[in-house]
Amino acid sequence: MSAIPQLQDDFVVIRRPSLYRRLVEANGAWRVNLNLAILIFIIVLGVIAPLLPLQNPVKPLPLERLNPPSAEHWFGTDTNGMDVFSRTIHAIRIDFTLAISSVVIGVVIGAPLGAISGYYGGRIDDVLTRITEVLQGFPQILFAMAVLAAAGNSLINLILIIAFYNIPVYSKMVRSVVAPLREVEFVQAAKVAGNRPIAVVFRHIIPNALVPVFSQLPLSCAYAVQLIAGLSFIGLGVSIPTPEWGAMIQNGASQIVFGKWWVSVFPGLGLFFSVWVLNNVSDILKSLVVRRA
């Protein structure tokens, strides 16, 4: 057997461009900078909200219920007389934590499960698919009610419930993309190179199966907020004084017909804007994993 020949040291090792450079090349500097800036701005706003000179978001003022926007209350006050502006900003904290962490947990567990069941096929696929179908078949709100009643109404439990709902969504999505990838030549080449099956799945298949996942991410985030609002409505999820967009929109929904639009519209704008930015950012990140043919 011939040994690998000795190497000289005069080769230069080349670095590839940084992550940020690759994003800018694919999307243009403006798009990347603007969207990342807005996202970072929203997150920073949420993080430093308690330090800002805002009014107390959970203090009801019984004499100032449903006041329209004014110099004192920029976004007006809600049915309990709480400052909508302050609440809208404080809600970033809970909504971003909930939506992003639950979706991330769902993807981190769901995508590998889907990839494994799509790649291995056979018995493993059958078992995993049946399990995800059982998970999906369970009525979402009922399941949340049962868990919250049994395990207690806490933020962690809420996150886990929503993550639990996202697992089958992402595992099915990834599985459908992975199954046809199994016979593609570069996957065969990965086997020839000596990758273990699990390395084939994680190094070669999952990165190429993430495109639909990136399209789904912001939608899942929005859905998570919507689900929390729904749970808040039936007295689960986030309890009344805690600032949370879904619950705030719910709170003001019955007031819109009386012309008191500000109670719902401002948290609605906050939600809309966040989902829009998350959508843009996930589109930008998608350019890293789009399969280039």
Next chain:
Amino acid sequence: MMAAPTPLITVDAATKTYKLRSRSLRRVNMTALDRISLVINRGETVGLVGESGSGKSTLGRAILHLTDLDSGKIVYNGNEIQSLSESEFRPYRRKLQMVFQNPLTSFNPMMTMESALLDSMRLVSELDLNTKRRRVLQLLDQVELSSRFATLYPYEMSGGQLQRAAIARALAPDPDFIFLDEPTAALDMSIRGQIINLLLRLQRETSVSFIFVSHDLRLIRYIADRVLVMYQGQLVESGDKAQIFDHPQHAYTQKLLSATFVGQAERAQARSRTET
């Protein structure tokens, strides 16, 4: 040519049947390999010809342990390899490599050439990462690609460049054998010649064995030492290049030869013989 050829890979009565199910729920068996026996010697190029679906790729996939055999034996370097499990076979992976037909789909779109070549050296444990990275550039140089290709993604390269990189990838773990599955079929004429000459040069430098699959008989005649002809899963003819091309024994080989440009002279001869 070597004085005393030593067998590198021996295939003995390899049989593989695919069970297909047609639309009418009738079971259809398709025999991809029908008691195939062959020997590949160290450092030689074996040309493999046959029509589509004659089992050429299945043979290669079986040698590379990408397909199980129904029966038969494959021996590499004195070790029986076809019965090994995937993890038992892994140590042999680096010695048995492959170049795929379509260079555009044989690279992971998410990996630069450097990561792809490093990935193919994952079983090469005697080199550290820095040495491997330098070897990547050396390999690219060997296949006449400049070092800037190390940072490129597959979509940034042409088919010919990718096929060179695919050859570099196959060479990276220092293999004894490379299965070339129609490596020039997806390339245009001008690139083909370059790739073929590259393969010939690399073989002189590394004394690796090739099975070269092709439909192009002129190419086989140019590159191969010996020729195997497959027809419907059977090995219908095998022998030295000269013997196959000048005195084809099997009817299929004769048909194959007379269907090509090279066979035109023979065809004309045959025609004049029947006319007179």
